[in-house]
Amino acid sequence: MLASLDPLVEQIVATTLELTAVPAPTGDEGDRAAVVGRRLADLGLPVEHDEVGNVVSRLPLAGGRVPPVDAPALVVSAHLDTVFGRDVALEPRRDGERLLGPGIGDDTVALAALLALAGELAASPPPTPVVLAATVGEEGLGDLRGAKHLLRSVPTRAFVAVEGHLLDDLVTGGIGALRLCATYRGSGGHSWGDRGAASAAHALLVAGAAALKAVPAGRHVNVGVIEAGTTVNAIAAEARLLVDLRDEDDGRLRRTATLVRRALEAAPRGIHATVEQVGHRPAGQTPRDHPLLRAARAARADVGLPRAREDSGSTECNAAFPLGIPTVCVGITRGADMHRTSEWVAIPPIADGIAALRALVRRASAEDSGV
Structure with a gap:
């Protein structure tokens, strides 16, 4: 007691x-x-x-x-x-x-x-x-x-x-961990009046899906945070996601991060994509x-x-x-x-x-x- x-x-x-x-x-x-x-x-x-x-x-x-x-x-x-x-x-x-x-x-x-x-x-x-x-x-x-x-x-x-x-x-x-932050920026606009303008949110979804697909089987990736847009009837001018990659081998971890970074950097016309490393636990x-x-x-x-x-x-x-x-x-x-x-x-x-x-x-x- x-x-x-x-x-x-x-x-x-x-x-x-x-x-x-x-x-x-x-x-x-x-x-x-x-x-x-x-x-x-x-x-x-x-x-x-x-x-x-x-x-x-x-x-x-x-x-x-x-x-x-x-x-x-x-x-x-x-x-x-x-x-x-x-x-x-x-x-x-x-x-x-x-x-x-x-x-x-x-x-x-x-x-x-x-x-x-x-x-x-x-x-x-x-x-x-x-x-x-x-x-x-x-x-x-x-x-x-x-x-x-x-x-x-x-x-x-x-x-x-x-x-x-x-x-x-x-x-x-x-266990090594490497974190990436991908940001997508465009002009935004009205969802109907500016239809056809590039959406940062759409670009994020496409790039994020491509990044997940790029990771070889058996390696760990987690999209932990997604932020996009301001309201339902506006084309998103900015979107952001945070990705966590983990591996017991630091070299393999870095190679996986390179594959994910390439996928996240792809963006349609009218969208500017930036990807930065925001953390690394070797x-x-x-x-x-x-x-x-x-x-x-x-x-x-x-x-x-x-x-x-x-x-x-x-x-x-x-x-x-x-x-x-x-x-x-x-x-x-x-x-x-x-x-x-x-x-x-x-x-x-x-x-x-x-x-x-x-x-x-x-x-x-x-x-x-x-x-």
Whole structure:
């Protein structure tokens, strides 16, 4: 029952509810970043708000030593942003052994766990450099903006991304995602009086169908957003669609995108088509025998967790692959309904999640870890 929970878990629960109540839409994470920054400062840790909005803390070393800024660090992150806009009522709450609220598991409980880890490392500093970060722009067209900037600006020897729902998983590979935005523009006009004029909406429908047909069997394409026209009795002067392509192989992903782009660029006389890439999460894989993955597996065993399912996903790890940085994504608890207002996470498993995260950081930051 809740009354018997470890005090650290109670702390994570309280922090999760506090942070979930602070809106953090992708691209507008400043309010939540400010709270996280204050909490880190209250622990006596150095805090930096970088140029893209990430909250970054370079931890002191054992003995009070300050690590050089160019010393490669173990970087541990959780993302600030959620898929919910400021118009969504957040109203997080505790119901028995569950926490409920939009974004509570993706990724707010992970942020709370990161702060709990910060407290432990402030009290018992690591022997080698560790950087903790709360990142912006993980979701959707945020395109991993925070993680990409973080890993390009902080010398990194290994990267651990923390997610709320993935306690039973180790994400060791990245599913690549490439996003295209196609826009069609024409003169528009009255649906009868200007009949015969080229319609941006019609051009979009034809090009979109051609793009779907151009994708070879077995490859993934999703037309996620379509916007066109202003009213039923007007010829559309502008139309737009957003396409999401995914693949485990980044080269194949790019080749598919080339086929789709060519189809989307085709337009009838009187219509101007533009297609731009608006996002790219590179695919990749951390070698199965890498010391970081061995440390992640051993950390689970240390705290009595069974062997995790190891698979590929779309996480902040994707930002590490093109840089050749070994990476793994770990989870804090279990739950359901990600990206829905009914999202929830279970409270009791948080004890295992924070214990496994602590054990992983201790192992990976040890001087003889090989990570």
